[in-house]
């Protein structure tokens with residue numbers, strides 16, 4: 001059942017948030033009292049594994065009694081959002097920063113993951129999550145090959161730089 005973000009946001013808040021999001025370099029597809037719809041660029045599309053969903057939607061959700069909390073989700077049409085995640089932040093500048101992080105890293109938290117590119121091919125013993133688009137790994141502490149105890153030499157990059165690494169490979 002697709003979720004509609006239908007709680008209304010104040011006009012001035014939407015307007016200010018749009019200004020902040022555009023200041024980060026993003027293109028707004030649509031913005032009104034129930035949704036702010038951002039066009040994914042090529043990098044954001046890859047980072048978010050967005051498939052056939054060209055839009056990231058920001059909106060408020062609530063039960064009608066409590067104040068809405070900011071959420072984000074990917075959307076095919078900019079209207080329905082099958083899956084919502086919490087965005088966080090209340091001030092437009094803060095919400096815009098969170099959205100920018102989601103679009104660049106896939107998560108609103110400021111903490112970035114480091115990706116590792118092992119110098120030797122992964123064996124079947126490897127239990128590390130593969131990361132895209134670089135094709136590297138996020139080393140799992142318990143991995144027999146790349147875990148804390150082994151700590152083999154690997155080339156590292158921050159996830160924000162991941163797309164550049166994928167391009168230069």
Ligand SMILES: [Zn+2]
Pocket residue numbers: 125126127128137139140143144145146147
């Ligand atoms: Zn591993």
Ligand SMILES: [Zn+2]
Pocket residue numbers: 115131132133134135136157158159161162163165
């Ligand atoms: Zn990477």
